[in-house]
Amino acid sequence: xxxxxxxxxxxxxxxxxxxxxxxxxxxxxxxxxxxxxxxxxxxxxxxxxxxxxxxxxxxxxxxxxxxxxxxxxxxxxxxxxxxxxxxxxxxxxxxxxxxxxxxxxxxxxxxxxxxxxxxxxxxxxxxxxxxxxxxxxxxxxxxxxxx
Ligand code: RB5
Numbered sequence: 594x595x596x597x598x599x600x601x602x603x604x605x606x607x608x609x610x611x612x613x614x615x616x617x618x619x620x621x622x623x624x625x626x627x628x629x630x631x632x633x634x635x636x637x638x639x640x641x642x643x644x645x646x647x648x649x650x651x652x653x654x655x656x657x658x659x660x661x662x663x664x665x666x667x668x669x670x671x672x673x674x675x676x677x678x679x680x681x682x683x684x685x686x687x688x689x690x691x692x693x694x695x696x697x698x699x700x701x702x703x704x705x706x707x708x709x710x711x712x713x714x715x716x717x718x719x720x721x722x723x724x725x726x727x728x729x730x731x732x733x734x735x736x737x738x739x740x
Pocket of ligand 1: 601663
């Protein structure tokens with residue numbers, strides 16, 4: 594499974610921790626930056642990097658971490674075919690994958706602690722999309738709603 598991970602300065606330390614965890618589990622992880630927790634960077638720039646890679650490599654997943662995760666989710670969801678989910682619980686991660694077929698997970702490093710972040714990442718990556726027609730239909734309607 595291929596994972597593209599990114600963060601702004603606020604999410605840098607959490608990104609490092611998640612990356613190490615996933616590499617220990619043999620995931621193929623590409624870190625798109627930022628590469629410092631000191632230098633202030635703009636989350637839409639890193640989010641774009643992650644979203645573009647997820648679209649380029651079908652079947653891959655993105656993980657984007659900023660202070661709240663909110664800005665990253667907003668920025669990622671501007672991309673057609675990206676379904677980014679801001680999750681602060683394992684339940685949200687499970688539903689985001691099962692019902693909404695999310696392909697990018699957004700996390701807030703100023704909202705949750707590292708151990709919960711790891712549990713959320715695990716749940717997100719280990720939950721398969723529910724193939725039930727009603728979920729598929731609803732997910733397809735998301736793209737049709739682009740204004
Ligand atoms: C950066 O200070 C902060 O605004 C950013 O990390 C994020 O929380 C935005 O949604």
